[in-house]
Amino acid sequence: MISKNELKLLTSYKHSKYRNEDNIFVVEGIKMTQELLASNFEIIAIYAADDLWITENESYIRSKTIPLHEITTTELQKISSLTTPNKVYCVVKQNENGDVCYENQLTLVLESIKDPGNFGTIMRLADWFGVKTILCSQDCVDVFNPKSVQASMGSIFRVNVIYNNLEGCLQNLPQGFPIFGTLPQNGKNIYDASLSNEGIIIIGSESFGISKEIKAFVNQPLTIPRFSIQKDKPESLNASMATAIILSEFRKRL
């Protein structure tokens, strides 16, 4: 049982406004909580609606001096953003926007990615393919949106996500620093292109691809060839599919 006021506060965290006011985000479910506990993120409190889970985890959680509250399934249902809440709900402190180091590594740059599911999937891909940092334009979806958090399947705890003005960041790169981006019209076939292990890979928005302003920075244009049966169909791959194929191509040549 928790107080009416606490229930109200936690329910308000479904909205980014209240999450950002308190500088927190929400992590739900047993598996995600396990990944969270193994991370460096600061956990404000854990709310659990399952006796067995509490028994199994209580001493570890208390040893980390994290407040642990038992709640009812009905309370969990109220505060959860999931259709089927999964036993545990954690309030976690948002981490600070760190600096980006571009040298000797691949960095993903996302422009205007709006779908939280895509965003979460891209974090998971970055994690899988050893990309430490994702730099996002300021109009990308909120990384702490519950759907982004869930779709990342824990990768949100391991990948550094930074929001900044893309033009400003790209302008400051050393002359000739490799900037890759998929341009369907005049990119080089990614399967034949020479790829490097240092550089920026720009992923454009789901609806419009890379904008004209950002395109101007791309010095290594790529394209993912289509092998379809019907000419010119489908029109495109979605942003996370493209990211999967691109990162796979970059990494396999390591």
Place this chain on the structure above:
Amino acid sequence: MISKNELKLLTSYKHSKYRNEDNIFVVEGIKMTQELLASNFEIIAIYAADDLWITENESYIRSKTIPLHEITTTELQKISSLTTPNKVYCVVKQNENGDVCYENQLTLVLESIKDPGNFGTIMRLADWFGVKTILCSQDCVDVFNPKSVQASMGSIFRVNVIYNNLEGCLQNLPQGFPIFGTLPQNGKNIYDASLSNEGIIIIGSESFGISKEIKAFVNQPLTIPRFSIQKDKPESLNASMATAIILSEFRKRL
């Protein structure tokens, strides 16, 4: 304006039970309708809530003798499965489950894929990479689920989707027919493996991968190597990401 009864019928189509009873599915939005009109699918009726769209498309739709109804935005809101309905709503006849021809082509086999978004994305990938047929286990999500239809972005009209008993189908293949599947433990690195342009590619469920029963048929086990910074994390890629990477590898060697 449409009658109360018609409104009730269309609203009922949000549920698979009523779609299947009438052997139909629903396609929504201007772009999807455009792809639909270019396909061989039989359109039962089109409901549009936009004067301009009707003016621009009416003569073409009438020339195909498809009933076209003008409805109000409120009516569209009621019958739509989308959060933001997009002007047009079509009732379409479900196509028949055709036969699968496995020879001289790659066929995707999906086992227990439950997420309609993943399913739609996999159709889009199959379409992009020229895979004509997707064979699904009978417990895969409904291909005509509105979320699958939307996520396919029109590829549902170009890819042949068949539900059948997987074991039965795989048993009937000629001896030695290539059956690929990702087995994280003992597969061959997909980047080094010899891949063919004829064969079956099995994609396992989001939660459990390929089942023991189906694994027994895999004679070309593959694995997608992880390049992550933290050992053993993330645990996996999701089913549609894995499909993107696998199909890209198969096709680039054409």
